[in-house]
Amino acid sequence: MDNKLENPVWHSLCETHEKFAINYDNVKFYNPTICPFGAFTEASKTANALNEYATLTDKFFLVSETKTPTYDKDKILLYKKIDGCQMVLENLTDFDITEEIIPLTEKHVDDIFNLVWLVMPGYYRKRTFDMGKYFGIFKDQKLVAVTGQRMQTNDFIEVSAVVTHPKYTRKGFAKQLSQHVTKEILTAGKHPILHTNKGNPAIQLYEKLGYKLSRDMNWWFFHKK
Template sequence: MYEKLDNPVYHSLNEHHKKFCLNFGDSKFYNPEVAAFGGSSEVAKEKDITEYSKICDDFLIFGAKPYGNFEKELSQLVCDQYVLENKIDLDFTEKIDLLREENNEELLHFIKKFYPHYFKNRTPELGRYFGIFKDNKLVAVTGERMQMNDMTEVSAVITDTDYLGKGYAKQLVAFVSGKIFEDNKTPFLHVAETNTGAKKLYEKLGFHHRGTINLWGVKR
């Protein structure tokens, strides 16, 4: 049922995110101004990766370990993959705002402060982003990243360190997941295997663990 999640980048670029796709051989890559991710129908080849590295010098390949001889050893990040099959029943106590184009500068500054490597200037184009403001300051966000025709990834679950422990992430994840269900799609997400705190939150909200997926870091 969720076989496409074995290859989420490839299928996203083959479906809903086709407009962001750059094809190199059998591999598909996001426009690097939007996201530094790639994937292949089977195994990404050295030639395809080399071509993409001419325009993006630091990126991730999702799935099977790329084939070839690389000047720099590929780094490996193991992520747990979760799927949500039922809407989260939660009482929302915070005002959650849709972030619009006029919020992009603040959104980019906020996310790059905490996760500078995974967010690009055009990443907000991938989907909707929602935030919680306190005293006119953005203090927590969650949005959508990879998207297929029937599934959308919940991503960028970030809370300012000065506002942790207030349940903002829980409410944002529930809210964004609800929006995805309204689109008649299934929410899924990725979290580093070592991030036990986040995994406990997602499991408590009803996400079920589907398996693990490898992310291979390529640097030119």
């Protein structure tokens, strides 16, 4: 599995999420209506692929642990490189769930999108919902916290979209949802992983759940000129 974790987007698009893949000479992207992520094995091929993908969407990411993608500076702008990290579950810390956690369905797609973009804009698309299972906590008949699954292979599933409405933070919602989704992944017979920015205070939460830092994972954020 470690080989797949070195290039998680690539292997997701080769396996469980192959149906979402767009392939440009072995540079693979998600359909941009699903997720604006791509990955590669040969950096020399990314420039042409980025030009092609830019005809479908204005902003997108290439994800890589160590390799630096090439790009056509006349057509593509590198907005920034986001220094991220990958975490993998070592031993799950179990604790009581005190909130009612609801499986989210198609009727919740807009609510999930609006909450994620309120708290963490940039990554999530409405049809990101199709990548895996999502769960939420409701208060006053409103979705106030959500956590779901994103990248997947035959071996791992990524915990993602761990967000809580600003008015409902510090109540343990993210912790309970993250544990719930982690258990769902384990029940499916796969290994839980997650990605976040370096220095994110949430890393401490994930470590308390039993995750450990495993490697850097860079997110190259490109704009079409």
